[in-house]
Amino acid sequence: MSTTDAIAMLKADHRAVKELFEQFEKAETKREKAKLATQAMTELKxxxxxxxELFYPAVRKALNKAIGKAEATSLMDEADEEHHVAKLLIAELGTMKASDDHWEAKFTVLSENVLHHVKEEEGEMFPQARKLDIDYDALGAEMAARKEELKAEGVPTFAEQTLIAESGIADSPAEMTRMH
Ligand SMILES: [Fe+2]
Structure with missing residues (x-):
């Protein structure tokens, strides 16, 4: 497997973020936790x-042909929804300070959601994807280039951030806490 293999690359990202979650759990100060959370959320974004942008569309298209549209849709849509939940939590956390009520609980729920998602990707999606006729070296190279671009320029605002900002709760973390 080459270093630009797309699936190997995603798995390496998973390991890096898992490591950050473990460090977060062990960290003893809010300051340390805040730093680790920011790092993990940047990686996740x-x-x-x-x-x-790149991996899911390629896999979805090839899976449609390989296992049929219904099965491919159910697998890929579930992954999309897991991303959606993760991004909602990231958007909420983005409006909060580490000292806010529920901040740590919210980050912990984000990490649990991500760990579940990683388990499904590595247990179900990736093994199915590996059987597909996709040039994973070429895709991985494209992904690596895009990654560098996103690191340099930042990740564009995503829909969940707009949603949270427009809801008004972003202006009042106290309101957000009362919602729970
Ligand atoms: Fe994912």
Whole structure:
């Protein structure tokens, strides 16, 4: 497997983020936790963006042909929805301070959601994807280039951030807390 293999690249990202989650759990100060959370969320934003822009469309298209549209849709739509939930939580956390009520709980739920998603990708999607007729080296090279671009320029605002901003709760973290 080459270093630009798309699936190997995504798995390496998963390991990096899992490591950050573990460090977060072990961290003893809010300051340390805040730093780790920011790092994990930056990684996650880039990772989900690359998957949604490049990896998922290629896999969905080839899976439609390989296992039929119904099965491919159910597998890929579920992954999309898991990304959506993760991005909603990232958007909410983006409006909060580490000292806010529920901040740590919200990040913990984000990490649990991501770990579940990683398990499904590595257990179901990736093994199916591996059987497809996709040039994963070429795709991986494209993904690596896009990753560098996103690192340099930042990830574009995503729909969930707009949703949270427009809801008004972003202006009042106290309101957000009362919602729970
Ligand atoms: Fe993903």
């Amino acid at each position: 880039i990772h989900t963006q690359i998957e949604e």
